[in-house]
Amino acid sequence: MKQESSTLSKVNNDSSIVNNEFIEHDFVAQGTAENKLAKHAIQVHKFGGSSLATSECIKRVLEIIRANCQLNDIVVVSANGKTTDSLFAIYSLVERTIAEQEKQLSDEITAAISVLAQSQAQLITELLNANNSKQLLCQLDKDISQLTTWLAADIAQHKNDILAFGEVWSARLFSALLNEQVCPSNFIDARDFLVIDNEQSGLVDNATSAAQLRQRRQFGKLAVITGYISQDSRGTSCTLGRNGSDYSATIIAALVAASNVTLWTDVDGIYSADPRVVPSARKLHRLPNGVAKELGRLGNPVLHAKTLLPLINPLSEHHTHLHVASSFDAQVIGTEIGKFGQIAKQELSVTYLNDLLLAQSVSFTGDCAAKARAEFAPICMDDQQGFMVITQAQQKSLSHWLASHDVEITFKPVAIIATVGHRVAERGDIKARFKRSLKTAKPLQLVGGDNSHSVIAILPEPCSIELLNKVHHEMTKDARHIGLVVAGMGNIGERFLSLLPAQLNNVYALENLHLVGLLSSKKALINNDGIDVNQATSLFAQQAIAYDNDQLISWLTQHPYDELIVVDITPSEDFSLLYERIFALGIHIIGANKWAASSSTQAYNKLVNTADSHNSLWLGNTTVGAGLPINYAIDDLRQSGDSISELSGIFSGTLSWLFETYDGSVKFSTLLLNALAQGITEPDPREDLSGRDVQRKLLILARKAGFELALEDIDCQNLVPEALQRLSLEDFLSRANELDDYFASALSEATSKAACIRYVARFQYNANAITGNNPAGISAKVSLEVLPKNDPFANLIPGDNIFKINSRWYQDNPLIIQGPGAGRDVTAGGLHSDLVKICQQLAHKQNQVKIKGMS
Numbered sequence: 001m002k003q004e005s006s007t008l009s010k011v012n013n014d015s016s017i018v019n020n021e022f023i024e025h026d027f028v029a030q031g032t033a034e035n036k037l038a039k040h041a042i043q044v045h046k047f048g049g050s051s052l053a054t055s056e057c058i059k060r061v062l063e064i065i066r067a068n069c070q071l072n073d074i075v076v077v078s079a080n081g082k083t084t085d086s087l088f089a090i091y092s093l094v095e096r097t098i099a100e101q102e103k104q105l106s107d108e109i110t111a112a113i114s115v116l117a118q119s120q121a122q123l124i125t126e127l128l129n130a131n132n133s134k135q136l137l138c139q140l141d142k143d144i145s146q147l148t149t150w151l152a153a154d155i156a157q158h159k160n161d162i163l164a165f166g167e168v169w170s171a172r173l174f175s176a177l178l179n180e181q182v183c184p185s186n187f188i189d190a191r192d193f194l195v196i197d198n199e200q201s202g203l204v205d206n207a208t209s210a211a212q213l214r215q216r217r218q219f220g221k222l223a224v225i226t227g228y229i230s231q232d233s234r235g236t237s238c239t240l241g242r243n244g245s246d247y248s249a250t251i252i253a254a255l256v257a258a259s260n261v262t263l264w265t266d267v268d269g270i271y272s273a274d275p276r277v278v279p280s281a282r283k284l285h286r287l288p289n290g291v292a293k294e295l296g297r298l299g300n301p302v303l304h305a306k307t308l309l310p311l312i313n314p315l316s317e318h319h320t321h322l323h324v325a326s327s328f329d330a331q332v333i334g335t336e337i338g339k340f341g342q343i344a345k346q347e348l349s350v351t352y353l354n355d356l357l358l359a360q361s362v363s364f365t366g367d368c369a370a371k372a373r374a375e376f377a378p379i380c381m382d383d384q385q386g387f388m389v390i391t392q393a394q395q396k397s398l399s400h401w402l403a404s405h406d407v408e409i410t411f412k413p414v415a416i417i418a419t420v421g422h423r424v425a426e427r428g429d430i431k432a433r434f435k436r437s438l439k440t441a442k443p444l445q446l447v448g449g450d451n452s453h454s455v456i457a458i459l460p461e462p463c464s465i466e467l468l469n470k471v472h473h474e475m476t477k478d479a480r481h482i483g484l485v486v487a488g489m490g491n492i493g494e495r496f497l498s499l500l501p502a503q504l505n506n507v508y509a510l511e512n513l514h515l516v517g518l519l520s521s522k523k524a525l526i527n528n529d530g531i532d533v534n535q536a537t538s539l540f541a542q543q544a545i546a547y548d549n550d551q552l553i554s555w556l557t558q559h560p561y562d563e564l565i566v567v568d569i570t571p572s573e574d575f576s577l578l579y580e581r582i583f584a585l586g587i588h589i590i591g592a593n594k595w596a597a598s599s600s601t602q603a604y605n606k607l608v609n610t611a612d613s614h615n616s617l618w619l620g621n622t623t624v625g626a627g628l629p630i631n632y633a634i635d636d637l638r639q640s641g642d643s644i645s646e647l648s649g650i651f652s653g654t655l656s657w658l659f660e661t662y663d664g665s666v667k668f669s670t671l672l673l674n675a676l677a678q679g680i681t682e683p684d685p686r687e688d689l690s691g692r693d694v695q696r697k698l699l700i701l702a703r704k705a706g707f708e709l710a711l712e713d714i715d716c717q718n719l720v721p722e723a724l725q726r727l728s729l730e731d732f733l734s735r736a737n738e739l740d741d742y743f744a745s746a747l748s749e750a751t752s753k754a755a756c757i758r759y760v761a762r763f764q765y766n767a768n769a770i771t772g773n774n775p776a777g778i779s780a781k782v783s784l785e786v787l788p789k790n791d792p793f794a795n796l797i798p799g800d801n802i803f804k805i806n807s808r809w810y811q812d813n814p815l816i817i818q819g820p821g822a823g824r825d826v827t828a829g830g831l832h833s834d835l836v837k838i839c840q841q842l843a844h845k846q847n848q849v850k851i852k853g854m855s
């Protein structure tokens with residue numbers, strides 16, 4: 001098998017960095033010995049009919065196997081496409097022909113058989129090499145003549161043998177294809193090991209089935225097993241009911257104690273309603289076991305009613321994860337089914353079933369009710385009022401059962417629509433909302449499901465698409481879970497976190513926001529079930545563990561949220577280099593970090609394009625002027641049709657403080673060391689004095705204003721003399737007095753002209769200045785300027801920033817924004833303002849459902 005890195009880690013239930021459960025999926029070489037294989041946790045992969053409908057689909061599945069399987073894994077397959085439907089149709093045609101006493105098989109039947117045989121033959125010849133296809137075509141011929149014989153004889157006796165052909169053909173072909181192209185494989189007919197009590201109960205004889213399966217599996221080969229079919233203890237073929245291959249997969253997983261079952265289908269997960277008819281359906285990333293079981297019971301086609309049963313064994317220590325994914329989009333994270341915390345338990349979905357019967361009888365009250373419930377497992381039941389809802393197929397046996405009690409029964413055609421979610425039957429608010437949404441449908445009754453995970457409305461008419469959409473909208477309109485990851489646990493990161501609990505309580509737009517990740521440069525605390533915001537920093541201190549970027553990206557790829565926001569409060573260039581990968585995952589970024597927004601033109605444009613093409617939002621108001629709304633103002637002017645011609649001001653809180661305070665009464669170096677001691681400068685004050693920070697800020701704002709320029713296009717005056725630039729920090733600080741003469745003379749020269757000195761950023765665009773040397777008509781510089789004392793830039797509170805914007809609308813009288821441009825509270829506040837803004841925007845975002853198969 002090909003060696004490549006597996007994407008299977010996504011099916012790991014909790015692949016969070018905190019638990020360090022990144023599974024290694026090394027491939028097992030061909031012919032590996034039995035004892036080595038036994039060490040690996042077994043994975044079961046089930047491919048539904050839609051995933052195996054055409055040779056193109058099957059080739060896609062081969063790639064999934066290559067990327068995700070080891071030799072000791074098990075593949076369970078359904079019949080190709082709608083083969084079971086065709087076999088049913090042929091069977092029904094023959095039944096009708098017999099009822100109408102036609103001796104010979106009609107032309108219609110012969111034609112249907114031939115279409116079926118041809119479609120199988122086509123798959124075989126399109127996929128296999130000449131030798132193998134010859135062999136399989138020969139077996140297909142034999143099967144078709146056996147089918148014809150059975151159809152002509154006592155068909156009822158052979159009904160399940162006939163229906164089984166679909167799965168047999170599919171598994172035989174797939175196994176041959178694996179052998180030819182991927183790895184050694186053996187085909188197993190489930191009837192050779194899987195023993196059930198009877199078709200009605202579907203109860204598995206675990207001991208016999210497990211022992212027989214052990215005998216059939218060949219180590220060193222990937223087993224391909226038929227779904228849907230089994231046998232009873234007399235060896236008669238049985239089916240597990242329509243769509244029963246999912247159930248086969250979980251039965252087999254339980255028999256071999258598999259670690260994981262993936263149901264590969266044509267939709268990338270389980271949605272809050274049937275996505276084929278409800279366009280606004282949301283993907284449910286994580287479904288608690290009980291809720292999934294109820295969904296299957298109440299008609300969700302992705303989950304057969306019994307699928308969950310083999311995996312929920314309260315006596316067993318072993319836990320198998322279940323995962324639903326799309327074989328058409330194998331990289332997309334599907335739905336995980338398992339045990340989860342509170343956030344996953346908030347999900348609601350809506351499902352429906354038509355063509356049901358409401359059966360009413362006194363036998364459904366009192367003592368008899370329990371017996372009736374046990375015998376018929378109705379969809380819902382009320383033993384006070386004496387009714388149950390059953391399928392049409394159950395009508396005969398129920399009438400028969402009641403006849404022996406000698407009581408009357410009435411049947412009425414009904415449908416149901418249900419809202420399903422963790423303990424919804426105990427939630428008055430949800431029941432009330434559900435009831436309100438159903439008003440026009442005039443439900444006959446509202447009943448709680450047996451396990452409290454559903455509220456079921458019995459409808460007098462079939463459930464229409466309109467009703468389904470209306471109820472779904474009402475039940476899920478506010479449900480969008482947003483995950484929040486905070487990177488940077490420094491001074492501002494801590495303040496941001498300390499403000500978070502109150503923000504979550506008070507701001508409506510943050511209603512479904514959950515803190516799920518905390519990162520420092522070395523450690524991470526990730527919890528898909530949410531991190532308690534009231535204890536975020538202490539939990540981080542106690543529980544965070546070491547991580548690397550690949551682990552982080554791997555978790556970000558698999559996060560179970562509708563949307564994820566990363567707030568970058570780091571000063572790290574390394575972290576900014578992850579933005580590209582983060583945007584490519586459709587994840588949003590709020591950055592206080594200046595590196596990405598002031599990177600090279602090529603890198604910056606690429607980032608903006610990646611974010612755009614993946615609908616990722618990028619807000620960075622706090623990159624310049626802390627919480628001051630300078631980025632917002634520029635955005636707003638641009639979006640409103642204004643055009644900006646000049647941007648200028650004092651952009652550095654540190655340089656603002658130094659020059660507003662410096663009046664010559666103390667030496668500049670003394671002031672600088674004072675500022676350092678108070679935390680007003682960077683740990684190395686040369687970072688402030690170099691002007692680089694101001695240069696980056698001017699670049700960020702000019703880009704926001706719509707200009708394409710790079711850092712090198714902005715002249716930058718470094719206030720640190722050459723001789724001091726490359727010293728160690730310690731040496732620089734000890735020689736800081738070498739700065740004094742320069743600033744003293746600059747100040748006295750300015751004072752002599754009734755002026756002052758300020759470090760100013762200036763950007764100007766002038767269409768008339770476009771020349772060969774300056775094709776963009778741009779001039780930009782950051783430098784120490786001499787300003788008249790009445791200049792707006794000359795009279796700031798030390799530490800404040802000022803931004804002046806000249807535009808078409810603000811030409812002679814510029815727009816000025818002034819205020820604290822640095823500091824813990826204002827920066828953390830600015831980040832919260834970006835967070836609210838992003839959440840408000842996300843509230844209007846519609847994600848597209850992906851159904852790529854035949855349905």
Ligand SMILES: Nc1ncnc2c1ncn2[C@@H]1O[C@H](COP(=O)(O)OP(=O)(O)O)[C@@H](O)[C@H]1O
Pocket residue numbers: 047048049050051078243264265266267269270271272273274275276300301302303851853855
């Ligand atoms: N709530 C839902 N979530 C996801 N898919 C649904 C839902 N309701 C209906 N579907 C449909 O069910 C189909 C899956 O059917 P299924 O029979 O399980 O496929 P397979 O052929 O893979 O076994 C999908 O095509 C999807 O459109």
Ligand SMILES: N[C@@H](CC(=O)OP(=O)(O)O)C(=O)O
Pocket residue numbers: 047048049050078079084085166227228241242243244245246
């Ligand atoms: N082929 C069977 C069993 C099955 O589970 O099919 P699928 O996985 O395509 O739903 C059926 O159509 O009922």
